[in-house]
Amino acid sequence: MLTDGRESTIRRRPVPSAGAAYPVHTHLLVGADDQTGLEGGRYVVDTATGRLFRRPGTARGADGGSQIVFTVAPGRTFARYRHRAWPLWIADTAYAVAAVEFLLGTAVRLHVGPSRELRDSLAVPLASNTRWWLDRGLAPEIPLAAVELPAGWRIRTERARVLSVRRSAALPEFQRNRSTCPAASSLATLSRQEWVSGADRVLTWTVTLGEPDALLEHLWRVHRDAASTLYRSCLTGRWWCRPVSGIPARGDVWTVHALAMLRARSERNGS
Template sequence: MPLSFPQGPAPYDAEPGPAGPSPLPPALARAFSAQVPGPPVPPGPRANPWHRAGADPVAVPERERALLDGLWLSRGHHRLADGTATRVPRRPVPSAGAAYPVHTHLVVGADGPLEAGRYAFDMEKGVLLRRDAARERDAGWDAPGSGTAVRGTHLVLTVQPGRSFGRYRHRAWPLWIADTAYALAAVEFLCAPGPAAVHLGPGPWLRELLGVPRACEHGRWLARGLAPEIALAAVELPGTWSVPADRRDALAARRSPAIGEFEAAERNRDPRSARAAKESGQAWVLGAHRLKTWSVAVGTPAAALAPALWRAHRQAAGLCYAGALSQRWRCRPVSGFTAARGRWTVHALAMLPGAHHLDKESAA
């Protein structure tokens, strides 16, 4: 039974958008270009060392532990095409190039499951740390929005931009949204009933909620021993919720099919697949049994591009997780497209039928 695809940004075979220069700032518009990213640079720590800023470990309630582990609990390591194990942990939520720039925070009000305050989750160690409000005030980080000023619990998703930039350079900024969108969709997938509200950023409201300075104020972060983070999304958790076991297990078992599986599959003769392979520089896409793409006109202004990026990646993630739950489709996200014919493919999903193979892994 084929998947039902929701409406989103223009399909790949839509009429080309208007020609002409991009209205985006040049630094952002470079993500559209065919320019190859430069050599890798140090990406920064896998987890921000909040303990250096005075945060202390706390016990995690069972329900919150189920959600945090459902998102990030490592079950082994990614493997190379020849089966060699890497040092990169394999996590339920995919990440472009296994960079894992997304970090998870909790902001808890007076009526929440934990003591009121702000918390950072270290997914490398599986530890939740409560930030020290007094030390934050001394560092000039205090902002309205914590403690009794907040009701309930907000889960905030940030990106540590260096994680993606270290590998993808000028193509990194769309991937910050992409990886956050996949994590956000995973929260929505795991949490039943779904979130009471979702807020997308970046912006001052999210920074105030999390009580952090702008990421571009590097000195304020580095002075506390931290790498800058950008707050990109917040989920207001409902008053009563749980993590269904079937969804938790489906996400834990989810795997992006190895590139070798696509290469071994019969070539797709759909011309859209050929264009996607060419514009992404990834010939293995031709082996996909199904290919779903999302694109925007090159001339799309920034105010419209950001919502399109969020919408495309949230929809793609929803299809990816639904395929894992039904065991009908295995999905591998595809990024890194260059603009062509007046349009830019912001994201794609390459799919193979069947259940996930736990012994076949990839770095996505």
């Protein structure tokens, strides 16, 4: 969608992405006990067509069951955000992980990277080995998360429908709204995104920069929690949510992510 709510030429995606960069790619490792009926091995989803393509090799790391592995194409976000890109790769991947949990209606066992284990599961080298990628006509990818699909998993039909339609208000909806929320005004100033001041409600997540060893774990926790909150709000239909990322750090406490929330039209009209 464009900012005024009209259809754009960009293919719709079920999860949000910072700056509409959409760097997340989806790979599937099919194990011997998988219930999809697919032959065991490695597959990748072509996001442009929604088709599943088989890749060479066996699916190491997916013995028995199956896994979804999410990677990021770092150049897509880096081109826009430069040094601020790395937490946004985690944010976008965390939203994808939370979408899987939402569709399954259950928590999943998660392995996060970057790590050699995740690269080995897809049989790919470091993203910095650009020659390997370019020789195969590919853009470098960084595997960031592997989701183990539980035995007997199934997609919740109603939840899939919720993710198939527009779930956030267009920016002009926020800009036209007469908000009385002081926190929204403060967050608009902090994030340097004026549209946020029109939110009826904001939720924020922070991390402490004085704990560098725990920073990566905190970033995953924050963004998974925010994503779960956003998807749960889709079920009620009461709130439209837009994620707010790229907020500059100030001092030792970093407001790393937020949700700007707008009451749905039916709620604002009192119906």
